[in-house]
Structures are given as C-alpha cells and as structure tokens.
Amino acid sequence: MIRYIRRAAAFCLLLLVALLVNAARVQLFEADALDDNPANRRTTIERYDQPRGDIVVGDEPVTGSKDTGEQLAHERTYRHGPLYAPVTGYASQTYGTTLLENAEDDVLSGTASVLAPLPLWGDLTRSRQPGGDVVTTVDAAVQRAGYEGLAGRRGAVAALDPGTGAILALVSSPSYDPERLSGTGSSVTDAWAELNRSASRPMLNRAIRQTYPPGSAFKIVTAAAALDAGVVEDPDEETDTPSPYVLPGTTTTLPDEARGCENASLAEAIRVSCNTVMARLGVEVGLEDMLEAVGGFGFNDDDLRIPSRVARSNFDTDMSDDQLAQSAIGQFDTTATPLQMAMVAAAVANDGELRRPHLVDRVTDHDGRTVRREGSDTYRRATKRETARQLQRMMVDVVENGTGTNAAIDGVRVGGKTGTAQHGVDNTGTPYAWFISWARDPDSGRPAVAVAVVVEDASANRADVSGGGNAAPIARAVMEAALTRSR
Template identity: 70%
Template sequence: MTRYIRRAAAFCLVLLVALLVNAARIQVFGADALDSHPANRRLMIARYHQPRGAIVVDGESVTGSRDSGQQLRYERTYTYGPLYASVTGYASQTYGTTLIENAEDAVLSGTSPLLPAFPLWNGLTGDRQPGGQAVTTIKASMQRAAYDGLAGRKGAVAAIEPSTGKILALVSSPSYDPGVLSGTGRSVANAWRRLTSDTNQPMLNRAIRQTYPPGSAFKIVTAAAALDSGLITDVEAPTDTPDPYVLPNSVTTLPNEPSGCGGASLAYAVTVSCNTVMARVGLKVGLATMVDTARRFGFNDASLRIPSRVAKSNFDTEMSPDQLALSSIGQFDTTATPLQMAMVSAAVANGGELKYPYLVDHTTTAAGTTVSTTRPRTYQQAMYPATAQQLQQMMIDVVRNGTGTVAAIPGATVGGKTGTAQNGVGNVGSPYAWFISWAQADGADRPAVAVAVVVEDASAKRGDISGGGDAAPIARAVMEAALAP
C-alpha cells in the first residue's frame, strides 16, 4: 500500500508542478501580452489614478484635474476651455486624447521613462510618477487677441516667432470646451455626439488640420521662386503681361481686380495683387522650380509635427500649364493650412531661413525639473536672404499702400499680403479671406512675429479687399499683442 500512496503523492506533486508552471506561464511570460490587452482596464485605471500633469501657457496652468471618485478617477478640466482647445486638445476617459494632450501624453500621465529621478529603481518598483508638465510656446495675450478677433466666426489664426519657430498663437474658431469630454457616462457621450454632429465642426482644428486654397497669399511663394531662380532680377522692371490674360492651352481668361496690372512689375503685382502677372510668372518659372520652392516653404510635407501632426499643404507636382498658372496664384489644387501660411510669412521675415514650428517649449516633472527642451532648428532655407529682403519690402508696401493698409501698426514695421480664395464648385460658396503678415518693432533687430489669418465665409464682396477687410484686423491685433512689452 505504501508504494501506491507514494505514487498518489507523486500524482499530487504533478498537479502542483502543473499549477506552478501554469502560473509562471501567465504571470511571467504572458504578463506583457495580458497587460497590454485592449480589453484590460488596468492600464486605463492606472492612467487616471492620479491627477494629470498641467499644460502651461505663459507660466500659468490652463488645465486642472477633478477627482470624480469613479473607477477612472481623475478627470481633466480646462481653465479657459475654448480659448486653448486648439492647443491642448482634450483628454477624455472615453474618447482618448488629441493635440498636446496626445503628443505629450507620456509626460502628462506620468508614464514617460524620463520622469523618474532613478529610472532603474523605478523600473523595479514600477511606481507611476506624478504627471509632468508641458510648457507651451503660446503667448496668452496673443492667443486671446486671435480668439477675440475671430469672435466665433469660422476661421483660424497661427502666429510664429520667425527667428525660433515658436508658435505664439494657435486658434481655431468656432471652438469648444474640451472639459465636457472628460470622464465617462451619458453626459460625455451626449457632448461628443453634439460636438461631432455640429455642422460648424468645433472640434476641427482649422489652424493645423484644415487646408484652404491660399489664394493671393500664395503669390509670395511664386515671387520667391521668380527671384530665386533668376527669372526676375529687377522687381521694379515691367513685365510683358497682357491684361486680361488668357491662360495657355485654354479659353479661361484670368481677370484682375485692381487696375494697372497690364505689364506691371513684380513689386507692383504683389502690392496690388495682380493675378495675371503672378500667374504668368509662375508659368515662366516652370513646374519643377515652383514645386521645389513650395516644398522649401513646407508644402507637400506630410510629416510636419508641432508635435501634433499638421495636415499636408498641397502644391501639385504634375500639372498642365494652365493649371500651373492657376496654382501660382493659390488656386486650383493648391491648399495650405493656416500654420503653413504663417510659415511662409515667417520665412520671409527671418531672411529666408524657415524655422521648424513647435508648440511645446519644454516639459518638466511635477516638481519642475526639466525633462526635455525643444531647441529651435532650421526647417529649410526657403529662399536666398536677398530674395527675402526684396519680398519683405514688397510686403511692407502692401501694408503701406497696397491691399493691406488695415494692418499697419504705429511704431512698427509691418509686412503683409492679402488673399481671397474662391470656394465651392463654380465659386458659389463665400470666399475665404486670408491675411499673412509679420511685424518688427521699430528699433528691434528682427521681426517679432509672423501671422496667418483665415476667415471662412468672409463678407460677400468678392475680391482681395475682403482679405484686407476681414482677416487683416485680426492679424493686426495679434501682432500688437506680440509687440507689446
């Protein structure tokens, strides 16, 4: 009998070993797969178990946290809600994260391996760090000026510091309060449904995610291509452009709003915005050079991140001559985000050197120790410095005695360019009003700000004047805020 007892004991030992091996299989070898399983709530619970780190604007936190007492405990609050929605994005228990909340999630939620002071020890204990902070480049007064300027109209403002690429203001309008998406439950679902079904698309970040035909504002790029390529050496020299101008290989006649465009010089054409001259210049520069120049300004770059993804601004790479002519005045398939047009203005203002735009200046731990810093870097040399200088003068002339006089600021040098883009099939939609500009305080050694403003559904009157009328005052307010000490 003893032998059988021993065998039965051995059987029990087999059961024990089976349990232990199975436990090791699950807890050691299968743990990673189980932990990262999408249906496993633990990641979410841990993520919301502590207050989320702050997003800081001008030294002040624009976010907060509210203890909901729910399973996914801390819910995000936003001090100024709609004002910074296009900067912060939302951080929702139900709908995930966007924009900075998304891009800097690791720091804000405390999972970043850069946060712990002793990473090796932390790797052992597995403790979650308190959420770090993301300090933005936004200047509160400029953001406020842009937001108030748009006043709920559909449109967007992007402002950049030309010498560094810091994004000083980023506004999309109409906006929304991202705080209503924090948490779980019926009210959040209702808010989401309301926001996503709103025809005004308040959650669309128009400043970086929506592309518009840039219209005449694109003429700066065309002029840069003409000067850089050597096609035009004297900006004051008359061109042999007929008015009106029949596009090559087509029956389309290109009209001009202003008078005096027949045979006008490049400088005059930019100042008063002659379609005919600029279309013909673009055509003469040629497709390859136009595409190359547009690319150096940031067009056709799908990988631009600030650190959130920026929608690709488009300049077609294969076009017939009449399409190229239209594209050269910012029509046809040419589209740009407001940020892209701010980059165009910034490149001109910064002597042709385009800085990579960025929105997060640095991140810190909860205690304030710097975790990472964004260093200004050059995106590309968009044009020769001499070309930039000539374009600066042309843009100054636009504000001094061209289509953008509204944007003039006493005590500062302001350069600008208006634009009005047709909208809709057969141009039935109301046009988009553009204004891109930069401003340099008198006595300052470099421009302080470059701005792009777009207003959808601009006042019914077709023409460049609407760019100057609707968009330019907003740009001026933003620039004034930038120049204010």
C-alpha cells in the same frame, strides 16, 4: 496499501506541480501579453489613478485634474477650454487624447522615461511617475487677441516668432470646451455626438488640420520663386503681361480684380494683387523651380509635427502649364494650413530662413525641474536673403499703400499680403478671406511675429478687399499683442 497510498500521494504532488507550473505561466511568462491586452482595464485604471500633468501657457496652467472618486479617478479639467482647445486638444477617458494631450501623453501621464529618477528605471519597473508639465510657447495675450478677433466666426489664426519658430498662437473658431469630453458616461457621449454633428465642426483644428486654398496670399511664394529663379531681376521693372491673361494651351482667360495690372511690375502686382502677372510668372518659373520654392516654404511635407501632426499643405507636382498658372495664384489644387501661411510670412520676415515651428518650449517634472527643452533649429531655407529683403519691401508696400492698409500699426514696420480664395462648385461658396503678415519693431533687430489669419465666412464681395477687410484687423490685433510681449 502503503504503496498505493504513496502512489496516490505522488499523484497529488503531480497536481501541485501542475498548478505551480501553470501559475508561473500565467503570472510570469504570459503576464506581459495579458497586461497589454486592450480589454484589460488595469492600465487605464492606473493611468487615471494620479492627477495628470498640466499644459502651461506662460506661467499659468491651462489644464487641471479633479478626483471624481470613481474607478477611473482623475478627470481632466480645462481653464479657458475653448480658447486653448486647438493647443491642448482633449484628454478623454472615453475617446482618448488629441493634439498636445496626445503628443505629450507619456509626460503628462507620468510614463515618459525622462521623468524617471534613474535611466531605464521606468522601463524596468513599468512604474509611473507623477505627471510632468508641458510648457508651451503660446503667449496668452496673442492667443486671446486671435480668438477674440475671430469672435466665433469660422476661421483660424496661427502666429509664430519668425526668429525661433515658437508658435505664439493657434486659434481655431468656433471652438469647444474639451472638458465636456473628459469623463465617461452619457453626458460625454452625448457631447461627443453633438460636437461631431455640428455643422460648424468645432472640434476641427482649423489652424493645423484644415487646408484652404490660399488664394492671393500665395503670391508671395510665387514672387520668391520668380526672384530666386532669376525670372524677375528687378521687382520694379514692368512685366510683359496682358490683362486679362489667356491661360497657356487653353482659351480660358484669367481676369484681374484689380486695376492697372497690365504689364505691372512684380512689386505693383503684389501691392494690388494682380492675378495675371503672378500666374504668368509662375508659368515662366516652371514647375520644377516652383516645386523647389514651395518646398522651401514647407509645402508638400507630410511629416511636419509641432509635435502634433500638421496637415500637408499641397502644391501639385505634376501639372500642365494652365494648371501651374492657376496654382501660382493659390488656386487649382494649391491648399495650405493657416500655420503654413504663417510660416511663409515668417520665412520672409526672417530673411529667408524658416525656423522649425514648435509648440512646446520645455517639459518639466512634477517638481518643476526642466527635463527636456525644445531647441530652435532651421527647418528650411525658403529663399535667398536678398530675395527675402525684396519681398519684405513689397509686403510693407501692401500694408502702407496697397490692399492691406487695415493691418498698419503706427511706428511699427508691418508687411502683409491679402488673399481671397474662391472655392466650391463654380466658385459659388463664400470666399475665404486670408491675411498673412509680419511685424517688426524698428528698435529691434529682428521681427517680432508672423501671423496668418483665415476667415471662412467672410461677409464681403469677392475682391481682395475681403482679405484686407475681414482678416487684416485680426492680424493687426495679434501683432500688437505680440509686439507688447517682445518689448
């Protein structure tokens, strides 16, 4: 019997070995795959176990965290939620993250390797540090000026420091309070459904994720192309342009809203916004040189990140001459984000050098030590310095004597350009009112701010006046706030 007992014991030992080998399989060899299974809630629970790092504007955090005592402990809170929603995005336990909350999630949630006390520490231990803070380039006063200027109308404001590319304001209106989406449960799903259902699309970030036909505001780009390509040698020289202008290869005529456009010089065409002159110049420059010029200002870039992705601003790459003529005045398939048009103004103001737009100034760890700083670098060379200087003069003329007088600020050199973009079937939609501008304190060697404003439901006639009437005052308020900042 003893032999059989021993064999039975050996069988029990076999069972033990099977259990141990299997335990090693589950707990060691397959552990990573099991940990990463999307249905495994542990990562989520850990993620919300500690307060999330904050997004900082100026010296003040515009976000917070509250401990709910639920399984997912910490929920995001927002001070001035609607004001900064286009900057922060939301951080929801139900719907994930967007914008800065998404782009800097590893810092805010504490998994970023830069937060670890030793290199590779976090990668090795899979540990989580206290959430770091993201300090933005946004200026509270500039942001607020744009937000209050829009006053709930549909539209957007983007403001840049032309010399650095730092984004001073990203406003989208109407906005929403991201805090409504922070937690879980029916109140959150209801809010989500309501926000998505809303016709005014409050969760759309119009400043960087929506493209509009830029209309006449685009004429600055066409003017730059004409000057750089040598099609126009002297901006004050008369051009041989009929008004109205028959689009090449068609019988369609392009009228002017403004008076005095026949044979108008480039400077005059910018000042009063002549469609005919600019359309003809676009055709003369030709598709190839136009594409080079728009590329220099940042059009047709799919990969611009600030660090959130910016929607591509489009200028078609394959067009007939009549399409090119319309594209040159910001119609046809030409579309741009408000940020893109602010970049156009910034490039002109910064003597043709376009700095890379960015929203994050620096990242600090939980104790406030800076662990990463965003450098300012050149994004594109938009135009020649000389061309930029000529464009500056023309844009100043627009504000002093042209369509943009509403943007004028006493004692400050302000250059601008209005735009009114028609859209909808047969252009029956309410035109979008544009204004792009820059401002420079005469005492300062460098421009203080470049801004683009778009107002979707501009309640005015179709003339360029709507850009000057609706959008220019907002741009002025934003510029004033930015000038106060730089003084």
